[in-house]
Amino acid sequence: MTPTGVALRDVREQLFDAADRILLRDGPTGLTSRAVTTEAGVAKGVLHRHFADFDAFLADYVMARVHRMDAEAAALREAAGTGEVAGNVAASLTAVFESVAVAIVPLITFRDELRARLRQTWPAGVPVLTEAAEMIGRYLAEEQRLGRVAAGADVETLAAVLIGSGHLLYADRTGARPEPAAVRHMVSTVIGGVTTIVADDR
Structure with a gap:
């Protein structure tokens, strides 16, 4: 469980899906680490526990959407x-x-x-x-x-x-x-x- 009480069955996809929604709604300028974790409903530190930094998250996100x-x-x-x-x-x-x-x-x-x-x-x-x-x-x-x-x-x-x-x-x-x-x-x-x-x- 995260500190916000959200089960992390697949935190990567949870964060990637949040990034999808932000990009479609707000464009690339709206896509920040805080916006992603807020949209996903998880604590801010969750993203940084799974990715070295925000650009590492974005690179994995882009390739996941390619696949x-x-x-x-x-x-x-x-x-x-x-x-x-x-x-x-x-x-x-x-x-x-x-x-x-x-x-x-x-x-x-x-x-x-x-x-x-x-x-x-x-x-x-x-x-x-x-x-x-x-x-x-x-x-x-x-x-x-x-x-x-x-x-x-x-x-x-x-x-x-x-x-x-x-x-x-x-x-x-x-x-x-x-x-x-x-x-x-x-x-x-x-x-x-x-x-x-x-x-x-x-």
Whole structure:
């Protein structure tokens, strides 16, 4: 039990979930160690008993959220060969960008020490966005193998463009979320020229 009476079944996830809520509500400037422990309902010292310092906490938090994308990546791989390629990609992008992913990007750019720590295990790109680009790229490569994406298409570049364009759609955290039709239109614009037309039967 913590001094506040909260059972610590998994204090890391308790603190990470609190960080999610703060980032989505207040942005990176609102994410402090005191804000996290207050949001989690635990004593201030709890975070520092489990992490060397706040940037160590944030680095573990970011990587935990990257690994959360494994389930989405598996679902997208399983969708290969079914439905419509643009529809599959649009659904996956929506899942990524309606999560905490968009809020994590400014957090990484906001904190120099966090970027330095992440570089030790993530040598290039921005975690979450680069993982999402790889996920989309692997899916498009599988659809290419199945003949639903043109053989000559550069799927890695297409994936990077999709992630960049998706991030622009969702970047305004204070505004309304993009309509599904807007996400679908963006995806179709990027990949429409290299995909076969398949009715969305899902």
